[in-house]
Amino acid sequence: MLSPRSSNYKRLEGGTGPSREPAGRSFAWKKSAIRVVVFIGLVYSFGPRRGVLNGYVSLSSIMRPDTMSNDCEMTPAPEPLTTEHPDHPQSAPAAHDDDSPPTAHPTDPASDGDLTKTHHCAKPYKAGVPLVQFALMIDMSSVGSRIHIYKFNNCGPSPAFEYEVSKYRHGEISFYRTSPRTVAESLDSLLDEAVRVVPESLRGCTPVQVKVTAAIRRLGAKVARDVVAAIRLRLEEKYLFSLQSDNAVEIMEGREQSIYAWLTANYLLSTLSADPSAQKTPPYAVLGLGFALAEIIFEPTFDVAKPDAQLEESEHKYELMYDGQRRVLYEHSHRGYGMVTARQSTHRIVDSMSNHSEDAVVTNPCLARGTNRTVEIIDEKMTGKNWRSVTMVGGDVGSWESCNEVVELVLNKDASCEVQPCSFNGVYQPSLLETFPHGKILLLHFFDDRLSPFLTTTANPLKAPIHVSAFADLAKIVCRGPTAWKEHWGSDAGLMQELERRPEWCLDLTYMNALLLGYGLEGDREIQLGTQFGGMELGWCLGASVATIAGVELNCRV
Incomplete structure (x- = not known):
């Protein structure tokens, strides 16, 4: 799974070069663009906040203090x-x-x-x-x-x-x-x-x-x-x-990395224990948000009374043998829906609707009110060959409601769903409400980074337990700009500096909320975050290694 702490993070988030990942899709937003009286924008540099999170159940309370x-x-x-x-x-x-x-x-x-x-x-x-x-x-x-x-x-x-x-x-x-x-x-x-x-x-x-x-x-x-x-x-x-x-x-392949990252998390969280006396906790669903990919892996369960209810045979199905148990997982990596590529998609939509001259300023509702940024508009395939700089401002229109209309277009929910049910962009996914109604949700990477400052602040911190709706609740405040920030977090100089330097918090929080709802989660669904240790986070190597020794007869050399 992609990590905002990889060696490419500062290059991408620092504005020194565009992502080279192809978007891999075309948008169906044009037919509904007339509904959006907004303009949009921008990729700007901001690195993740680090630190131990307090006030909610985190991996730090259940993992060894060594992590990947x-x-x-x-x-x-x-x-x-x-x-x-x-x-x-x-x-x-x-x-x-x-x-x-x-x-x-x-x-x-x-x-x-x-x-x-x-x-x-x-x-x-x-x-x-x-x-x-x-x-x-x-x-x-x-x-x-x-x-x-x-x-x-x-x-x-x-x-x-x-x-x-x-x-x-x-x-x-x-x-x-x-x-x-x-x-x-x-x-x-x-x-x-x-x-x-x-x-x-x-x-x-x-x-x-x-x-x-x-x-x-x-x-x-x-x-x-x-x-x-x-x-x-x-x-x-x-x-x-x-x-x-x-x-x-x-x-x-990248798909195997996602599967083994799921295995790493659930191994360390003790949800896969073979101990018959251990309290059984269903495996976590793992949702990651990287630069170019949004990834979801979970183990769906189907109603045995419905013989046709099963995971469709497709590229999304992955059978994993671990510790003598066969697990059937749903996995999909939504290419082009990572945090960086989603911002670019948003910027292109707004820019294309603005009808501005080459040196004009574009109003962008996904930038906080009273803020501005110069962003690079990159072609849809993210090749970087035809890019140009555009100055975008939050102006007086920056708001969660207007920004949400735009990111809904990015998710392309009107796309044809050939194999039902679908999440977004026409991608088949079993309903989380039906096949994973009570399972725990673990959010990694950018999800964690964007909520961390609001959990650690001493000024009106986000309280546990955390729900999906936290992203929208925060976005509604953040998108209103500095006046609202000071009202809620004015005594936290560090958080205020983050928000003042990085108006994209409005876009990011709004997009994350829309993405989670796009997966089929409801606002009141409880979530947990992956906590970093020493600047590191969950990865795939431990999961791939433990899979070779758990419940497996070793072939020893002599």
Whole structure:
């Protein structure tokens, strides 16, 4: 899932270059444009607010204080979470071979002592599995490669995550043009780190996976195929780690990242526990909002009394085997509906309706009243070839109601729905009201970033529990401009500075509300947010790793 904390964030949000993601669709807004007496605009630079959120149920209260960024890097927080927490995946009590008092749980090999053992128990929960397991994941992206070395214990019915060690190696996508063998050998420094960390007695049963970015396909099918084959051969010839399956080394598609991000979140939230005595909590639906994509993943349930009620066979269906259980998920990535591309779509609609001269100022209801920005209008395919600057102002028309009319056009709800029901833009999606009526909703990325300042402010903070309607409630105030800001949050200098510098809060909050309603959520539906730790957030690597060891018989090398 895309993250506002990726290396491209400052470039995109800082106005130094447009997103290169294609919009991938045409809008049906023209036929209803006469209803909109508004003009619109702008992409401007603003980075995410960071910090721990208070006053609502957050992942910080139920996760270990180690978590992943979108590129899967994990950063330990100062205070380790104790195993006594009822919602933590590791529920077994600490055990020791002697009568010494229990120590703080290790967060790295230096504080761990004997890495073949664990501080959580003295023997595995069930026979036939090792007490401790390691798993290796190498993420080869277009800007470099990173290895993630995960330690788990089997004190409970499912593997419990303890900590992670990682190492990074820089390398641009062009590096893949070199010989496949050279590319494979470049991973030696990362794999040598795994040799240093993983005890020799455990290496043969330690699964290793290498996921290569799909961007390599741009270099040609033969290059991609040869690189994958060379990496696998290097692992087989030099390292004892286990290649658990034929696809242990592969080119990873974006859809798999979304699925494994869902698995990461629900694994850490203990909703997938195989413990029959554990309180069963349905898996969370995970909704992410990145630069160019809006993503939704959930496990729908259908009325067994209706034989025709089932998830349609389509590209949206994903079957996942985890810990001996088969889960059927709905997943879709709405390309062109991420935060940056949605802003651009909004700007184009307003600009096209303004009938202004080249140097005219365009009135934009999605900018807060009394604010202005110069924005770049980019062609619909987001190529950046035909862009121009336009000055847009909130003027006296900036309002949530007018802005909402425009973003409704962006969502293209009038599009033909070939397979019903649909969410928006003609995309099939099971009804959340019918197939996920009581499940919990977890919002990530831009959703979290935009609500964070209003949760942490001491001046009229947003109270728990949070509902979908919070986005509209805040937008109605924010779009009214500085006078309304001062009335509600005037004593919070930090929040006031955020709003004064970034009038796009009006557009963003309005769009997020419309997007959630477009998915079929109602205003009174409770939501939870993904909390960042050390500037990192949930990603896919841990989920992909735990899937290789949970309920799976390991193929060990000798």
